Amino acid sequence: MNLIPLLLVIPLAWALLSLLLPRLPIGLLALAGIVLQLGTAAMLWNNVQVHGASSYAIGDWVAPLGITLVADGLTVTLLAMTALIAVVCAFYAIFYLRAYEKERRYFWPLFWFLLAALNGIWLAGDLFNLYVGLELLTLSAVGMVTLSGERHALAAGLRYLYAALLGSLAYLLGVALLYGAYGTLDLGQLSSLLDANLMTQLALALMTFGLLMKTAVFPLHSWLPPAHGGALAPVSAILSALVVKSSFYILARLWMDAGDALMPVSAAQLLGTLGALAIIWGGWQAFRQSEIKMLVAYSTVAQLGYLMLLFPLAIGQSQQSAVLAWQGTMLHLLSHGFAKAAMFLAVGTLVLAVGKKRVVDMAGISAKMPLALFAFGLASISIMGLPPSGGFNAKWLLMQSAIQSGQWHWVAVLLVGSLITASYVFRVFSVSFQKDADPQIRSTHPALDLSALLLAAIAIALGFAAAIPVELLTLPEDML
Amino acid sequence: MNFWLPLLVLATSLVAALFIFTLPEERHALRGSFNLLAAVVKIALVGWMIIAVANQQTFETRFTLMGDIDFVLRADALSLLFAGLSSLLWLFTTIYAMGYLEGTPQRSRFFGFFSLCVASTMGVSMAGNLFTFLIFFEMLTLSTYPLVVHKGSAEALRAGRTYLFYTIGGGVALLVGIASLHALVGHTEFVETGVLRDVSPDLYPALTAIFVLLIAGLGVKAAIVPLHGWLPAAMVAPAPVSALLHAVAVVKAGAFGVVRVIYNVFGVEFSYQLGVLVPLAAVASFTIIWGSIQALRQSDIKKRLAFSTVSQVSYIILGLSLFGPIGTMGGLVHLLHQGIMKVTLFFCAGIFAETLGITRIRDLNGVGKRMPLTSAAFTIGAFGMIGIPPVAGFISKWYLGWGAMEAGLHWVLGVLLVSSLLNAAYFLPVIYRLWFARPAPEWPDEQIPAGRFETNPWLLLPTVITAAFSLGAGVFAAAAWSPLSWAELIAVREYLS
Amino acid sequence: MQFAFDSMLGLGLLACAAGVFWSRDLFRSVVMFIAFGLLLALTWVRLEAPDLALAEAAIGAGLTGVLLLDAIGHLRQHNEHSPRNHWLLPLLCCIALALLLILSFNARPEASISLPQLVAESLPESGVEHPITAVLLNFRSYDTLLEIAVLLVAAVVAMALNDGLAAAARTSTEQSNRDPVLAGFTSRLAPVILLVAIYVLWAGSYMPGGAFQGGAILAAGLVLLKLADFHIERYAESLLRLGLAFGFLVFLAVATSVMIGGRPFLTYPEAFAGQFILFIEAVLTFSIGLILFSLFNQSPGQEVPHDN
Amino acid sequence: MTTDFWFACIGAVLIAMALFTFIRHTHLLRRILAFNIMGSGVFLILVGLAQHQRQTDPVPQALVLTGIVVAVAATALALIIFRRFYQLSGRTELDEDQQ
Structure with missing residues (x-):
């Protein structure tokens, strides 16, 4: 029984279970489902490590007629990350949602549909299948953002939905052009067929615009902060750690698998500049935010800028710096996932305990909530890219790639980015150490701090055990 | 066993830190005893390693972090010099801190980060390559920040902010230096007499730039003049923090980094050939003179x-930038x-400050009569600083002068002379006030009455022991x-092989 | 003659779209939108895509139009203030986009893979004669599975937002003042609609039709009943909710049960492929009908918006 | 200038018109209309381009069918959230969009 379809069936089945049988203990049901999924992801991870990449034709129809699912090193690492973050967020949500009775009923079905869409996207090898996966992801994410039903959540949900729909249409237009030109939708086949003509260039440009819109890269990022900042803590953790990365994953696959020879160097540098602007603008906005969740949301906008540095460092550069850039970007994607999820969970616990949202209301909490603050600290070490953390190793790889390809301006961007990140992170810390303020806090369940700590510890552990995922993240074959 | 020992030394204080963090605030006895136990175990392990390294044994922990980068902890002669100093002084400072922080809140947090600091200092001393060194160097920054802002007052938070501004900026410079060195040379291992001996001359300008970046990054923590701003500001921290961290651990980590860069990365012959040692000596001398002049103008004791x-x-x-074994010995022993x-x-x-509430120098009149032992310890320390025999300071200044003569840099001798005079200028008046000035009729805010001892024994015991050590x-x-x-x-191994 | 009709149809489409975008009154925009939908259905016929014509008419123009009209009904004022003033730059970008697209159409490389032949060759094993149903429910059935999931998620979010409302606000207060003409007409029409839906479903395996078109027609019938004040959903609230997810449940169950037999995911046994597809389509039609109806029924609106 | 190519060009113009309205108008309902028409334009290009100088291709037609259903789901969701937002705030635009 092949493992790949299991990763799709489990979340969809559990979505139905939690939708149709609300009287069951939803939390425990969810946990059982996710542990099963984590087990499957782990088994798939190790058999890809042993036997190498494998593909799976659905319905026994071989591409281009049917849809194939591809599980190579990168896919499997991302599947394992998704399962791990989902387990911890589910465990956190069971205790966190006790304070939110109304949202509990519909949180779990949407959570499972979102997970199914994510797994579908990581595994998909077909362009139109990716489109439907993105739509399922968007609708369930918008559903989770608007769960609370208050006015600001609805406005954030609407803004997110409109931006995502516009992005999806641009992506679909690109797919339409590619199908019109080459007659196939399978990414593997396309990567050998693509050649530089106006239709292909325009198609890839449109798809890039659509995916940039969905990844909230700098000029198109205005929908992300209200959506991630306003949502419930486990929701914003999953959105920032996983959902935003899926469209970047498609972009990276598209350019690195199929179009690496097609992207002109000037376009790659433009994407890099957008990334740099995102780092600086996002960081500056985060520094100026008064609400702590908005601060973390703008930090996501900034950190996504680092991912965009993949293109200038890989396209048109030497083979060695391209491999380093690819590994550095994917390691950053991983460690940012864990660290940002830990940060949102920790901040969620603090907001739940203090009852107020602003950074200044957090005065003196280091005495009252040491574990949550410690988790926030560990996570911010990885976000800032200070050793020993996964974030630092990723920054190191990107820096090596920039130095080897002689592009020192990206080294400067990396450094300025970590300085700005340090400025807004330590703003939270200096507030929390004030001695005379003693905030009244509600007691929160220790499980909340434990889950944030676990995720933060994984981000730090990535600093020491980065060798394991990095080997698996070898560049797609045709680039080597 | 050779693989695990360095890791074990590191683990003693890491485990201590994590355990203390989880301890509830009121468990003072358990926390204190656990702290002391960890300190004693560490000294024993470091002592064992010192004996083993003296007769040519080596200890190394190595595992691959990522691709061509390894995490290496190696205990060689140089690393044990710094590790020995830190672990010894950590024991005394822990005793002192327990006495000093009697009755204050947040002690679990304090001692947790305190052990974390010493763990990173151990890591800095035993790092086997520049990458591992950077990991623990930045960990030192992060674990000292909560100690600087421990009091939580507005002034402490401001000091913390300046501290971060300097140290994270330094960290960034260091990171760029190490990254470009790694890109240039392919690895950043510490090798006895340096790695860069046989590098082609056209790389010299790049290597000089990297050297400047590394020294700037390390210079922040080693408080070289333009980058020293954080040190006086950090004096707002509690006394044990200023004592162990800002006088020993953090500042020495910077100096120790400079030693590693000059001796085990660039190699002292190559640095001399590269022509970077003389400007470094110039900067160091300027800092010596400038620092002493600033000290003269301060009215607060800790400043x-x-x-x-x-x-x-x-x-x-x-001492390190004097090209020759004697100069190096002078620097290391200092x-x-x-x-x-x-x-x-x-x-x-x-x-x-704790006993008589005195923080300004002019209130020190006649303290010698009220607290003879503390004043005696202060006098021994001050004499050592000035370089008066038989205190330890004299030995290091003697070797520095001798090394300067060997290296033919006669102006360095002048610098030593002028700085010793300046040291005398700012320490002797304090000593005069302690012993010969007429004491004020009574001490306005005396907290600890003169019982059997002149002050809290927990504070007095470590002070007397360290004074005895500097004399010994x-x-x-x-x-x-x-x-x-x-x-x-160390000097013999550095130059001969 | 054909070219004249096509150009008329194309220009008609553009006129309707212009009408939608530039009429001041929202109600007129929505009406133009429905007209656009009908013209688009005609276009699909011209492009030899009868399935799409059916779907566009039933779902695109029909159901979306109903949802929009229902939304407009609850807005207090229909026209809105002037749009943003900076319009030159967006105009230029959009014109450039259109030109680029059209230019790129003829800079098209020769297609190396011809999917229609592949579909024609493997049509016999797919168990149905109509190629589009074969593609939808056999070759790319995974897409359809995800598509039903998308519909279900939309329904779930609608339910989530509605449960948030105070229960009182939802139950419409007015008693059943049924409009006799509408009621009479609807009660006679409903069985016919049901019959047409089932026929379209049944025909799907060998001629244009299928689950989606059948489901849309079923939904249209249910909406008509709701408008004629036959509140069927009050009688079986939980049954209705089960019905929403029933189609997806069956489709997933079938897809996974074949895996137990050792076949890959979503592979129907060759001999019974046709029966499997028909069974799945039947259940999907029922479910899609209910989902589309609940999207109409769940939309909040009775409560008068307060002015803040 | 076959029928397919003609309608593909019409699709392109529709997309341009819809995008222009999407950018200029901030009224949420008008944007839903623009989104739907843009979707129809993309579907026209998908089928028209695929069948231009080639035989009728069932695959893009199946894709468009799926696209239409997904579009109706997204539009329904947008409408439901908009009406709930309108109920709570009484406004038809998002906050920052207003002049």
Whole structure:
């Protein structure tokens, strides 16, 4: 029984279970489902490590007629990350949602549909299948953002939905052009067929615009902060750690698998500049935010800028710096996932305990909530890219790639980015150490701090055990 | 066993930190005893390693972090010099801190981060390559920040912000230096006499730039003049923090980094050939003079001691940049001596503040009668700083001068002379006030009455011991296990092989 | 003659779209939108895509139009203030986009893979004669599975937002003042609609039709009943909710049960492929009908918006 | 200038018109209309381009069918959230969009 379809069936089945049988203990049901999924992801991870990449034709129809699912090193690492973050967020949500009775009923079905869409996207090898996966992801994410039903959540949900729909249409237009030109939708086949003509260039440009819109890269990022900042803590953790990365994953696959020879160097540098602007603008906005969740949301906008540095460092550069850039970007994607999820969970616990949202209301909490603050600290070490953390190793790889390809301006961007990140992170810390303020806090369940700590510890552990995922993240074959 | 020992030394304080973090606030006894136990175990392990390394054994922990980068902990002669100093002084400072923080809130948090700091100092001392060194160097920054802002007052938070601004900026410079070195050379291992001996000349400008970046990054923590701003500001921290961290651990980590870069990365011959040693000596000398002049102008005891640290650390860097075994020995031994003496001085400053509430120098009149032992310890420390025999300071200044003569840099001798005079200028008036000035009729805000001891025994005991150590290091300098002989052992290995 | 009709149809489409975008009154925009939908249905016929014509008419123009009209009904004022003033730059970008697209159409490389032949060759094993149903429910059935999931998620979010409302606000207060003409007409029409839906479903396996078109027609019938004040959903609230997810449940169950037999995911046994597809389509039609109806029924609106 | 190519060009113009309205108008309902028409334009290009000078291709037609259903789901969701937002705030634009 092949493992790949299991990763799709489990979340969809559990979505139905939690939708149709609300009287069951939803939390425990969810946990059982996710542990099963984590087990499957782990088994798939190790058999890809042993036997190498494998593909799976659905319905026994071989591409281009049917849809194939591809599980190579990168896919499997991302599947394992998704399962791990989902387990911890589910465990956190069971205790966190006790304070939110109304949202509990519909949180779990949407959570499972979102997970199914994510797994579908990581595994998909077909362009139109990716489109439907993105739509399922968007609708369930918008559903989770608007769960609370208050006015600001609805406005954030609407803004997110409109931006995502516009992005999806641009992506679909690109797919339409590619199908019109080459007659196939399978990414593997396309990567050998693509050649530089106006239709292909325009198609890839449109798809890039659509995916940039969905990844909230700098000029198109205005929908992300209200959506991630306003949502419930486990929701914003999953959105920032996983959902935003899926469209970047498609972009990276598209350019690195199929179009690496097609992207002109000037376009790659433009994407890099957008990334740099995102780092600086996002960081500056985060520094100026008064609400702590908005601060973390703008930090996501900034950190996504680092991912965009993949293109200038890989396209048109030497083979060695391209491999380093690819590994550095994917390691950053991983460690940012864990660290940002830990940060949102920790901040969620603090907001739940203090009852107020602003950074200044957090005065003196280091005495009252040491574990949550410690988790926030560990996570911010990885976000800032200070050793020993996964974030630092990723920054190191990107820096090596920039130095080897002689592009020192990206080294400067990396450094300025970590300085700005340090400025807004330590703003939270200096507030929390004030001695005379003693905030009244509600007691929160220790499980909340434990889950944030676990995720933060994984981000730090990535600093020491980065060798394991990095080997698996070898560049797609045709680039080597 | 050779693989696990360095990791074990690191683990003792890491485990202690994590355990103490989870301890509830009121468990004072358990926390105190656990702290002391960890300190004693660490000293025992480091002692064992010192003996083993003396007869040519090596300890190394190595595992691959990522691709071509390894995480290496190696205990060689140089690393044990710094590790020995830190672990010894950590024991005394822990005793002192337990006495000093009696009855104050947040002690679990304090001692947790305190052990984390020493764990990173151990990591800095035993790092086997620049990458591991950077990991623990940045961990030191992160774990000292909560100690600087421990009091939580607005002034402490401002000091914390300046501290972060300097140290994270330094960290960034260091990161760029190490990254470009790694890109240029392919690895950043510490090798006995340096890695870069046979590098082609057209790389010299790049290597000089990297050298400047590395020294700038390390210079922030070694408080070289333009980058020293955080040290006087950080004096707002509690006394044990200023004593162990800002006089020993953090500042020495910077100096130790400079030693590693010059001796084990660039190699002292190559750096001399590259022509970077003389400008470094110039910068160090300027810092010595400038630091001493600033110390003269300070009216607060701890601020004066802080500026004195700024200038004293540059003695070490001066010694290192003197091309020759004697100069190196002078620098290395001063690393140890200055540590012991400065800790004593900061302990005394802490006692004056805690017992009689004195923080300004002009209130010190006649304190000698009221607190003879503390004043005696302060005097020994001050004499050491000035370089008066038989205290340890004299030995290191003697070797520095001798090394300068060997290296043919006669102006360095002048610098030593002028700085010693300046040291005398800012320490002797304090000593005069202590012993010969007429005491005020009564001490306005005296917290600890003069019982059987002049102050809280927990504070007095470590101060007296460290004073005795600084005296002993001077008198028994020629003995087998003295700091001087250990420095000689290192210098011999650095130059001959 | 054909070219004249096509150009008329194309220009008609553009006129309707212009009408939608530039009429001041929202109600007129929505009406133009429905007209656009009908013209688009005609276009699909011209492009030899009868399935799409059916779907566009039933779902695109029909159901979306109903949802929009229902939304407009609850807005207090229909026209809105002037749009943003900076319009030159967006205009230029959009014109450039259109030109680029059209230019790129003829800079098209020769297609190396011809999917229609592949579909024609493997049509016999797919169990149905109509190629589009074969593609939808056999070759790319995974897409359809995800598509039903998308519909279900939309329904779930609608339910989530509605449960948030105070229960009182939802139950419409007015008693059943049924409009006799509408009621009479609807009660006679409903069985016919049901019959047409089932026929379209049944025909799907060998001629244009299928689950989606059948479901849309079923939904249209249910909406008509709701408008004629036959509140069927009050009787079986939980049954209705089960019905929403029933189609997806069956489709997933079938897809996974074949895996137990050792076949890959979503592979129907060759001999019974046709029966499997028909069974799945039947259940999907029922479910899609209910989902589309609940999207109409769940939309909040009775409560008068307060002015803040 | 076959029928397919003609309608593909019409699709392109529709997309341009819809995008222009999407950018200029901030009224949420008008944007839903623009989104739907843009979707129809993309579907026209998908089928028209695929069948231009080639035989009728069932695959793009199946894709468009799926696209239409997904579009109706997204539009329904947008409408439901908009009406709930309108109920709570009484406004038809998002906050920052207003002049």
